[in-house]
Amino acid sequence: MSLVAAQVRRLDAYLDRLPVLSEEASEDGASEAGHAFAATEVLDAPRLDRLLRIVRSLSTTSSSQPLLSIQRVRALLDESGIPELADRAGSAHAQAKTPYENEIEWLLVSKATVQVYGAILNTLVDRIIPLSDDLWYWDGVLSSYGYSSVYTVQTSPLRLWAWSHDIYRASRSRLRSLSAAEAPAELAAEPARSAMSQPWGRFYGVVRESIREHSFANIQRKVLSPVALSRAEARRKQAQLRKLREMTASGLGVLMDEGLQLGHDDEDADAEGVGARDQEDLKGVVERSVALMDMVLKEACSLEVNIHDFEEKVFAGVEEDAELSVRIEEDTTPHRPSMLARRLLQIIDKTLPQHVGAMQVLANENGRPPALVRYWLPALVGIASSTTVLRILFNRKADIVDWITDLGGTLRDFWLNWVVEPTGKVIKTIRHDDTSEIAIMSRDSLRADRESLERMVVDFATDKPHFAVGGPSITEAQIADIRSKVAQGDVTPVLRAYEEDLRSPFVGAVRGDLVRSLLIQVQKTKVDLEVAMTGIDSLLKSQELVFGFVGLTPGVFVSIGVFQYLRSVFGGRSGRRHSKTAGKAVRILRNIDRILSEARPTENNVLSYKDHGLLLCEVHVLRSLAGRLMPDNIQKEFLEDLDDLANVKGVHVQAKALERIRWAYARWLR
Numbered sequence: 001m002s003l004v005a006a007q008v009r010r011l012d013a014y015l016d017r018l019p020v021l022s023e024e025a026s027e028d029g030a031s032e033a034g035h036a037f038a039a040t041e042v043l044d045a046p047r048l049d050r051l052l053r054i055v056r057s058l059s060t061t062s063s064s065q066p067l068l069s070i071q072r073v074r075a076l077l078d079e080s081g082i083p084e085l086a087d088r089a090g091s092a093h094a095q096a097k098t099p100y101e102n103e104i105e106w107l108l109v110s111k112a113t114v115q116v117y118g119a120i121l122n123t124l125v126d127r128i129i130p131l132s133d134d135l136w137y138w139d140g141v142l143s144s145y146g147y148s149s150v151y152t153v154q155t156s157p158l159r160l161w162a163w164s165h166d167i168y169r170a171s172r173s174r175l176r177s178l179s180a181a182e183a184p185a186e187l188a189a190e191p192a193r194s195a196m197s198q199p200w201g202r203f204y205g206v207v208r209e210s211i212r213e214h215s216f217a218n219i220q221r222k223v224l225s226p227v228a229l230s231r232a233e234a235r236r237k238q239a240q241l242r243k244l245r246e247m248t249a250s251g252l253g254v255l256m257d258e259g260l261q262l263g264h265d266d267e268d269a270d271a272e273g274v275g276a277r278d279q280e281d282l283k284g285v286v287e288r289s290v291a292l293m294d295m296v297l298k299e300a301c302s303l304e305v306n307i308h309d310f311e312e313k314v315f316a317g318v319e320e321d322a323e324l325s326v327r328i329e330e331d332t333t334p335h336r337p338s339m340l341a342r343r344l345l346q347i348i349d350k351t352l353p354q355h356v357g358a359m360q361v362l363a364n365e366n367g368r369p370p371a372l373v374r375y376w377l378p379a380l381v382g383i384a385s386s387t388t389v390l391r392i393l394f395n396r397k398a399d400i401v402d403w404i405t406d407l408g409g410t411l412r413d414f415w416l417n418w419v420v421e422p423t424g425k426v427i428k429t430i431r432h433d434d435t436s437e438i439a440i441m442s443r444d445s446l447r448a449d450r451e452s453l454e455r456m457v458v459d460f461a462t463d464k465p466h467f468a469v470g471g472p473s474i475t476e477a478q479i480a481d482i483r484s485k486v487a488q489g490d491v492t493p494v495l496r497a498y499e500e501d502l503r504s505p506f507v508g509a510v511r512g513d514l515v516r517s518l519l520i521q522v523q524k525t526k527v528d529l530e531v532a533m534t535g536i537d538s539l540l541k542s543q544e545l546v547f548g549f550v551g552l553t554p555g556v557f558v559s560i561g562v563f564q565y566l567r568s569v570f571g572g573r574s575g576r577r578h579s580k581t582a583g584k585a586v587r588i589l590r591n592i593d594r595i596l597s598e599a600r601p602t603e604n605n606v607l608s609y610k611d612h613g614l615l616l617c618e619v620h621v622l623r624s625l626a627g628r629l630m631p632d633n634i635q636k637e638f639l640e641d642l643d644d645l646a647n648v649k650g651v652h653v654q655a656k657a658l659e660r661i662r663w664a665y666a667r668w669l670r
Contacts, residue, residue, distance in 0.1 A: 003620045003646060004125060007256070008118035009066040012059060014262050015110055018282075047081075051104045054080050058111035070119045073112055074348045077341050080108055085338035105337035109344070110286050116344055117260055120293055120352065124252040124300075127359050128617045130367075131245040137368040138238035142231060152230040154374050159226075237366040243303050244362050249613030250307050251296040254314060256616060257609060257648060259289045283336070284324075290343055291321040297347065297355040301362060307610050418555030426548040446530040453523045454486045460520060461493045464513065467500070468493035489528070494520045581628050582669050588622050589662065589669070592645070596655050606648045615654075619646045630668040638665055 054076050058068065077083060082105055141151045262285060295317040299310055323339060368374070393400065461468035461482050469478050482493065494517045501507075501514035509515055592615060599611040607615065619642055626635050626642075641664070644657040662669075 002122075003616060003623055003642075004118050004121040005066045006643070007121070008114055011114045011117075011260055011262055012066065012111065015107065015114065016059065018107070045101075048101060048104060051080060051101075051108055055104070055108050055111060058108065058115060067118045067122065068115050070116070070348055070352070073115045073119070074345060077112055077345060080105075080341070082109065082338050083342040083345055085335060102337070106283060106286075109337045109340050110282075112341065112344055113286050113290055114260065116347060117255070117289065117293060120297065120347075121252065121255060123352065123356060124248055124255070124613075125617055125620050127356075127363070128245055128248050128252070128613075129621065131241055131248070131363065132617075134241055134363070134367040135238060135245070138234050138241070141234045142238070145227060148227050148231050148234070151234065152226050153377060155230065155369060156226075157376070158369075158373065240303060240362070240366040244301070244359070244366070246307055246610050246614075247300050247303065247310055248359070249617065250310060250608075250610040251300040251314075251613070252616060253607075253609030253611070253613035254311065255293065255296055257612060259292050261285060287324055287336070287340060288318060290340060290347070291318045291324060294343070294347055294351055295321075297351045300355060301358040303362070311609060414555070414558070419552070419559055422548065422552035422555060426545065426552055429545050429548050446527070446534055449523065449527050449530055450487070453491075453520070453527050454483055456520045456523060457486045457491050457494055458483055460497070460513075460516065464493065464497060467496045489524075491520065491524055494524075581625055585622060585625050585629060585669050588618050588625075589658065592618050592622075592658055596651060596658065599651060601651045605650050605652070607651060607654075612648060616646055630665065634665070634668070 057076055058073070141147050262282060292314070295314045299313055299317075302310065305313065323343060458479055461474060461479065465471055465474040468474060468482060485492070497513045498517035498521065501509070501517065505514065595611055595615050595618070596607075599607050602608060606612075623639065623642055626638050629635075630638060638661070641657055641661050645654050645661065647654075
């Protein structure tokens, strides 16, 4: 809830606690009418029913949206018919109006005043905040000559147009004067003769003379450079905006501190305590508040006076207001609600729109240039180069299509080959799928080669028993022993024959067993190599899951990186938004610190109206950021501290509240 909404809700709740008819009014009503008014009889009146329904419509019914639109308030006032009674002072209805009806009218007008009061506060706050953005823009323009040069280029068409328009008006006026001096009769017959009908020589002479006079009148343009002139213009506009901002902030402070001072900080006051107060004083407060709102709206855009004179003029205007009850005749006192309602309608229909229009004009004249002025040069360059860019795109259309197609195919292959397929292999490995085993050689290759070597050695030992056992024959037991040794890699019979034949290689190769033993050793080498490969294969199988994850890691890392980048660019901006919001909140706290540090307190050690208005604007923005910075339970405490910061309880109390906000909520303001 905003600061203005909280204020309106508090005032509306205070009005709801007021008794509709005081005891004095009841006694007067009984004496005048000759009988006491029963509640049921009063509520049976159609007009009172309508007024009470309008009172309920003007009440705050929503905690999130306590403010009604200004047009809705106007429609309810028109529906009540109260403003029309001011023009019928002597009517029969006015003479027969009961005290109860008068109190209902006062309650209705008071609630309408609270709603108009909230609308005016919102208008002032909403107008002050954009002025700060424009002031920051001028600070940027004046921060360096580079930015000033850019601003000069941006506004050069406007300057050229203004200069040309001045020359045209001066030349036209001079030509008309010359024509009137030479031919008054002809001028009377044809007063609208155009400048082009004059002789060319005199026409160009008049234009040159106008340019010379205009340049002499603007001698500053000859002394200063265009950039210096632009900086001077920026300073002037910045000063005007700062003055407008301070005036509006002063008006906001006046309304918050002096307007509608109905309730008290003690929200626990009971209905009897409220009813014991003097209701006439409350009605006077409402009247003075309406006059105060009227004067603030009328004088807030007068930049010719300073802040002190503005405040004095506002309060003097309220004291001298002709429609206050202390200055009206007693016979019109019963029509005070009608006069007040009519003045509220005047504020809604005339004063508030005029203030908004005048402030918008000043903001447009002194604010940053519109987007068309700031970006006309890039837009012109873009339009001029658009044909070239389109021509290049059209000529390279086939290449661009191929690039897009290749990019899509590359992304698809990367996803399938480096993410999907390795993931499938890892899943198969975890599930002990036989098809997922890593193997350097086939499963039965070693067993077949080993059996072949065993047969070769046994056959050699059977054919050459003297190399195997040293005798002419060999038994089955010896063959079984040789077979077991071959399984362990021992081929001694073959090596003996090989050693024997190496003594006479040529004879052994032709007549001996050299070739046979050599081939058996080749098979032995093959078996040894396969045994080594089997060991490596077993090692790889034991680390198969590790290798699967290693193959999956590059694809996963690349995919996660791309996903995080796309998320940061397109989707997941919550972190950046929170960081940006927290940074904005810190800058607002810095502005509040500057306001409290540079403020000049009054004799009561409270902020001036201007400083309080500026403080309220900063607090208003900070309250709007609270919902995006912290959870609901913390937000409630944060809003309480903001209320302490915004209330005028003394500068030292507000400084302590600011310090408490800094250390208590530092976690959410990072």
